[in-house]
Amino acid sequence: MRKWLARAIGAPASTSFGRFFRIVADAKARQTWADRLDDAGLILAARRATTAPGRRAGHEPTADLLAVLRATAQRTIGQDPFDEQLLACCALLTGHAVEMDTGEGKTLVGALAAAGFGIAGRRVHVLSANDYLAQRDAEWMRPLFESLGLSVGSIGQHTDSSTRYEVYRRDVVYAPVSEVGYDVLRDRFATSDADRVRPELDVAIVDEADAVMVDEAMSPLVLAGSTPDLAEDFTHADALVRELDPDVHFAIDADHATVSLTDPGLDLLERQLGGVNLYEIEHTGMLTKINLALHAHVLVQRDIDYLVVDDTIKLINTARGRVAHQQRWPDGLHAAIEAKEQLLVSSPGTILDTLTVQDLLRGYATLVGMSGTVVAVAEELAEFYSLGAGRVERRLPNKRLDHPQRVFLDDHARLDAVVNAVRDRHRAGQPILVGTQSVAESEKVAAALAEISIEAQVLNARNDAHEAVVIANAGEFGAVTISTQMSGRGTDIRLGGPDERDHDRVAATGGLAVLQVGRYPSGRLDAQLRGRSGRQGDPGTTLTFVSATDDLVQTNAPTHLLEKIRRYGDQLDQNALGRIVDQAQRIAEGIRRDRHRDTWDFNRAIARQRDTVLAHRDSVMRDGLARAELTGRVPEKLEELETASSVETVAELVRDITLWCLDEQWSDHLAHLSEIRDGIHLQALAGLNPRDEFHRIALREFHGFFAETYVRAAAIVEDVAPDQLGQGITPLGLHRPSATWTYMISGNPLGNPMDRAAREAGKWWRSRVLNIE
Ligand code: ADP
Numbered sequence: 001m002r003k004w005l006a007r008a009i010g011a012p013a014s015t016s017f018g019r020f021f022r023i024v025a026d027a028k029a030r031q032t033w034a035d036r037l038d039d040a041g042l043i044l045a046a047r048r049a050t051t052a053p054g055r056r057a058g059h060e061p062t063a064d065l066l067a068v069l070r071a072t073a074q075r076t077i078g079q080d081p082f083d084e085q086l087l088a089c090c091a092l093l094t095g096h097a098v099e100m101d102t103g104e105g106k107t108l109v110g111a112l113a114a115a116g117f118g119i120a121g122r123r124v125h126v127l128s129a130n131d132y133l134a135q136r137d138a139e140w141m142r143p144l145f146e147s148l149g150l151s152v153g154s155i156g157q158h159t160d161s162s163t164r165y166e167v168y169r170r171d172v173v174y175a176p177v178s179e180v181g182y183d184v185l186r187d188r189f190a191t192s193d194a195d196r197v198r199p200e201l202d203v204a205i206v207d208e209a210d211a212v213m214v215d216e217a218m219s220p221l222v223l224a225g226s227t228p229d230l231a232e233d234f235t236h237a238d239a240l241v242r243e244l245d246p247d248v249h250f251a252i253d254a255d256h257a258t259v260s261l262t263d264p265g266l267d268l269l270e271r272q273l274g275g276v277n278l279y280e281i282e283h284t285g286m287l288t289k290i291n292l293a294l295h296a297h298v299l300v301q302r303d304i305d306y307l308v309v310d311d312t313i314k315l316i317n318t319a320r321g322r323v324a325h326q327q328r329w330p331d332g333l334h335a336a337i338e339a340k341e342q343l344l345v346s347s348p349g350t351i352l353d354t355l356t357v358q359d360l361l362r363g364y365a366t367l368v369g370m371s372g373t374v375v376a377v378a379e380e381l382a383e384f385y386s387l388g389a390g391r392v393e394r395r396l397p398n399k400r401l402d403h404p405q406r407v408f409l410d411d412h413a414r415l416d417a418v419v420n421a422v423r424d425r426h427r428a429g430q431p432i433l434v435g436t437q438s439v440a441e442s443e444k445v446a447a448a449l450a451e452i453s454i455e456a457q458v459l460n461a462r463n464d465a466h467e468a469v470v471i472a473n474a475g476e477f478g479a480v481t482i483s484t485q486m487s488g489r490g491t492d493i494r495l496g497g498p499d500e501r502d503h504d505r506v507a508a509t510g511g512l513a514v515l516q517v518g519r520y521p522s523g524r525l526d527a528q529l530r531g532r533s534g535r536q537g538d539p540g541t542t543l544t545f546v547s548a549t550d551d552l553v554q555t556n557a558p559t560h561l562l563e564k565i566r567r568y569g570d571q572l573d574q575n576a577l578g579r580i581v582d583q584a585q586r587i588a589e590g591i592r593r594d595r596h597r598d599t600w601d602f603n604r605a606i607a608r609q610r611d612t613v614l615a616h617r618d619s620v621m622r623d624g625l626a627r628a629e630l631t632g633r634v635p636e637k638l639e640e641l642e643t644a645s646s647v648e649t650v651a652e653l654v655r656d657i658t659l660w661c662l663d664e665q666w667s668d669h670l671a672h673l674s675e676i677r678d679g680i681h682l683q684a685l686a687g688l689n690p691r692d693e694f695h696r697i698a699l700r701e702f703h704g705f706f707a708e709t710y711v712r713a714a715a716i717v718e719d720v721a722p723d724q725l726g727q728g729i730t731p732l733g734l735h736r737p738s739a740t741w742t743y744m745i746s747g748n749p750l751g752n753p754m755d756r757a758a759r760e761a762g763k764w765w766r767s768r769v770l771n772i773e
Contacts (some may be wrong), residue, residue, distance in 0.1 A: 013683040017098075020090035024083050026063030027070065039075075042068055042413065043149045050120045061093045061116055069112045074142035081108060088370065088392045089113045097209050097381050097389035098370040102528070103492055103535025104394060106370050108732055110205050111141040113368070118150040122366070123202040126156070127177040127212065131156030133490045134465035138174035145172055146225040155179050164197040173199075177212055181360045185353055188614060189761035191659055192621070201363045208489070209369025212523055213385060214377045215592070217358040218599040225352045231330065234339035237289035241297055247328050251295060259298045261290075282649045288332070296336035304440055311343050352667050358384060358600065359607055372531050373524035382591065384600065400511075400534025403491075405519070405544035407577035409569045414547040418517055421543060422480060426454055430509040431479040433493070435529040437518045437551070442482045445517065449480065454557075456480040467491070472498045477506050485525065487700035495538050506564055519549045519581060521588040546581050554583040556591070557732035602677055603689050605698040606670070609705075616706060617662050626658035627651050633714040644722035653725065654717060660734045661712045669705065673698055 037045055049064035066086050074080045081089075085105050091098045092113035098105050114124045128134045138154035145152040153167035155175040164183060167173055180199050180680070187196040206212050241496040244250055249265030252258070261269070269290060270278055278287045300306065307314045313334065338345045361367055367385055374381065378389040422432055436442040439460040446458045457470050459482065468491040474481040475493045495511055496502030506512075514532040520526050526544070533540030546553070548565050557565075561580050565572065619625040627650075631638060641650045676697055716732060724731045 012359055014378045015096060016386040016481065017087055017096070017097070017392060020060075020087050020094075023060060023063050023066060023090055024086045027066035028083075030063050030067035031070065034064075034071040035074075037071070039147055042072055043146070046072075046115075046119045046148055050116075059094070061090055065116060065119070066090070069115060072115070072144055073108065073112065075109075076147045078140065079108060082395050084392050084395045085109045089116065090722065091390060091392065092205060092368045092370065094119065095122070095366060095368055095387070096388050097213075097368065097374045097378075099374040099389065101392040101394050101398075101535075102371060102372050102531035104392070106207065107137055107140070107490075110207060111137070114172045114203075114205055115142075115145060115150060116583065117203045117205075117366075118145065119148060123200045124172045124205060125180060125199070125201075125203065125364075126172065126174045126205045127180065127208065127490045128174060128207045129211070130176050130464050131158075131179075132468060133207075134174040134176055134179075136468075138172075146332070155183075156769055161197055164199075168197055168199045173727075177206070177216075177357060177360070181221040181355050181357065182223065184360060184363075185355050186219060187616075189223075189225075189352055189663060189736075191656060198516075201360075201365065203366040204361060204364040204368070206361065206367070206369035207371070209371040209381075210374050210377050211371070212357060212381050213361060213369060214596070215385075215522070217361075217384065218356055218596055218603075219352040220356050221352045221360075223352045225350055232335050234289055234293055234336045237293040238288065238296075238336065238339035240272060240290060240318060241293040243272075244268070244294075249272075249548075250298070252298060261294070289336070292332045292336040293339065296333065296340045300333075300337060302341070306337065308341055308343070312346070313337055313341065313343070348681055350667055351670060352663065353610070353670065356599075356603055359603065361385065373527050376524050376527075380596065384596070389411055396537030397742075398534055399537060400540040400542065402530060402542045403544070404574070405546055405578055405581065407546045407548060407574060409548050409565070411547045411549050414517070414545050415445070415448055418445060418515060418545050419452065421515055421545075422449060422454060423452060425513050426478065426480060427509075428509050429478045429506070430480070430511070430513050431475050431477065431495070431506060432478070432513045432515060433474050433531075433532055434482040434515045434517060436482060436484055437520070439484055441517065442484055446482055454480055456482050459483040459751060473510055475506060477502055478507070485520065485529075492535065493532050494535075507539055510541055513540070514542040516542065516544040517583055519544065519546055520550055521552060521585065521592065523585060523589070529755045531577075546578075548577065548580075552588060553581055554629045555583045556587040557581075557586075558583075587686060598691070602694055605695050606673060609669075609698070609702050613662065613666050613705070617659065620658050620662065622656060624651055624655070625653045629658075629710050630654055630714055630717060633710060634717055637718055637761055640727060641717075641720060641722060645725045649726050653720070653729070655712070656729050657716050657732070657734070658709065658713045660729055660736070661709045661716070665705065665709050665712070669701065671700060676701070 032046065034042070045064060046068045049062050049068055066089070069089070070081050082105065084100070086109055088100055088106075089112040090111045092109065093116045098109070100109065111125050114126050117124045126134075126137065128137060134154045134156060138152055141491075142152050150172055151170040151172045152172040152174070155164055155167050155173060156179065157176075159167070159179075168183075183197050183199050185199075187198060190196045208387075244265055246252075248262065249268060250259055250261050260350065266278060270276055273283075273286070276283050278284075278290075302308065303317065305317055315329065320605045335345050362385065367387060369381075369387070374389045375391050381387040381389050407418065408417065418434065422434065425432055433443055434442070434456070436445060442458050442460060446456045449456050457480065459467050459470055463744075470481060471477060471483070471491045471493060475495045476497045493512060494500050494503070495506040498502070514530055514533045516526065516529055520529070530542045533542055548554075548569065554562065557580055561583070565577070565580065569577075616625075638650060638654070677694060716734070720732060729736075
């Protein structure tokens with residue numbers, strides 16, 4: 001009923017935390033009692049005060065527990081939790097997503113809640129945005145946990161596997177969500193329990209909950225393994241593409257998402273290849289390579305999309321502007337870029353398995369989260385995670401002044417306005433943070449400011465720790481800092497510098513001015529950038545500069561409105577222009593929501609099948625299921641081998657062969673399903689519902705999965721010679737990947753420019769070569 005009502009009046013379904021005021025007030029009354037306890041007394045009191053929530057959240061913490069947590073925080077990290085923080089802690093301990101503005105102290109809230117769960121005997125993962133924050137927060141909060149008898153640790157990209165195992169056994173683990181995800185994935189492919197790092201998915205406290213649970217929920221973590229195959233050679237295609245003339249031989253579309261050969265371009269290539277017809281089936285391989293090489297040269301840019309470090313390609317996650325470690329593009333494109341940079345082509349890989357962030361999070365027994373903006377996605381949190389979301393108000397009134405956005409007809413006019421605004425404010429010493437949409441744009445603004453002799457610190461998010469330092473100083477008198485969306489996440493901007501030495505002088509200039517260049521694809525991201533200013537009752541200002549040429553407007557605003565801007569732009573007033581921008585953002589948000597639902601639906605079918613396979617795999621690994629299965633298929637062969645060695649040796653061999661077959665087959669099945677999924681939109685043309693069709697086909701394709709595995713395994717066992725026994729599976733020609741890495745792909749069916757480019761190429765190929773569509 002409440003949900004219905006909320007929807008009817010257009011507000012998201014948010015939860016009220018008013019009921020926790022009482023516990024917080026009671027905790028205050030118990031403070032003198034808690035303050036008098038010694039450290040050992042606090043541990044005892046904490047245990048006693050915990051109403052044994054068992055394996056589930058949902059129990060309200062007691063006033064005694066809050067009083068103990070508060071006293072411990074004071075003693076160990078020298079911060080006295082505010083009532084608002086205790087309230088938020090109650091909300092987390094009872095299984096909610098909590099909205100708290102930037103600077104209100106969510107790090108401490110997360111730690112208090114983690115301690116609360118930990119005291120109740122739960123294993124807690126505090127999931128943060130990156131390695132740097134995970135490590136920083138774990139170290140910062142360590143005395144709090146240890147004083148309560150809880151162990152704590154952190155995991156990052158460079159943590160080795162034995163340390164991971166050990167850290168996962170601690171009470172509280174700080175880690176980026178992707179690290180836990182990759183551990184889950186890698187564990188699936190272990191051939192013995194000893195090789196697993198085994199993260200226990202009990203309680204997750206998700207920082208930046210809306211970004212992780214909603215925006216990134218559908219991006220798959222993809223685990224790939226090396227294959228002994230040789231990579232495709234792109235040198236020829238690369239050389240051909242280098243000779244092409246941009247104005248004649250290929251065309252780039254307006255939004256820089258696709259590039260395609262023109263007829264003269266095709267003619268030239270066909271001549272250079274000795275007069276072939278590239279559309280003939282025997283030449284399609286070359287055509288595909290040429291297209292990929294063209295993408296590598298035209299659409300993928302060094303230092304924007306990737307860096308070249310130590311003769312290897314390091315991808316930059318452009319949405320976040322940071323280097324994505326151990327990531328690759330799908331093979332063809334990766335090899336084409338290596339050819340472009342004249343690097344050695346690395347060995348290709350095969351996708352072993354994938355896991356969406358959403359599936360990972362749903363695997364936790366208890367899931368809670370916090371962020372500056374969760375109420376706006378309350379409905380999705382309820383729908384996908386059964387999670388209630390609510391807001392904890394600011395401790396001090398908000399004194400920030402948000403100016404209405406200004407819309408410009410083109411980028412030049414906008415840049416001028418931004419530069420002028422920076423100059424005026426900079427003169428008075430007001431610290432300025434310019435938020436841009438991309439690394440390229442931040443460099444453009446910096447260059448324009450340099451022309452008027454304003455030196456800006458540019459953050460392009462290539463190094464989290466370095467950024468944290470720069471962002472921490474962004475509130476100093478006269479500082480000008482330019483950032484992209486995610487840079488310096490989780491770091492507080494204090495007026496007058498990190499120690500607030502110069503606070504009052506900076507406050508007198510008006511506090512931090514946030515200048516936003518272009519709107520983000522969601523209102524939440526806009527709000528997060530604005531939230532950098534005016535923290536904890538400080539003064540502050542925000543200004544937003546939009547250009548009608550911004551991607552957000554151009555890709556999302558309805559065509560007739562774009563046409564209106566084009567024709568009558570200079571006659572439209574700011575309100576009319578602003579409404580178009582707002583509408584474009586709402587459309588972008590809607591597209592993302594629908595996409596989330598769609599992807600979720602497709603993934604569910606795969607997830608169910610994966611669960612079945614993993615359960616079976618576990619029985620093979622632990623219970624000797626493989627031996628029993630194969631006895632029914634190749635009994636004589638097994639006896640022969642057992643006579644030649646021993647029952648144990650054969651059982652182990654049979655187990656390893658079966659595991660290999662299972663993994664191989666799952667990887668094939670997954671590739672097959674993704675092909676089906678890519679082509680599923682064709683079903684819509686035939687009048688069928690693509691989702692239903694996908695479920696139907698996925699089910700059909702899975703039928704007989706295990707029977708097929710054992711047929712493969714039996715065939716391999718049949719070929720084993722007695723002298724190959726006891727040496728593992730390698731002499732049989734079965735290789736396990738020697739290295740694993742992750743692919744950079746986006747779960748977004750509309751995709752980033754690269755995905756779109758790849759899809760366009762696929763469509764074009766299908767239509768030209770296969771004559772369909
Ligand atoms: P958020 O993540 O909500 O933006 P942080 O956790 O980064 O906020 O905290 C903002 C700043 O406030 C930090 O510098 C932190 O040390 C400080 N802080 C948080 N809670 C308290 C407290 N109870 N007393 C004093 N300072 C606090």
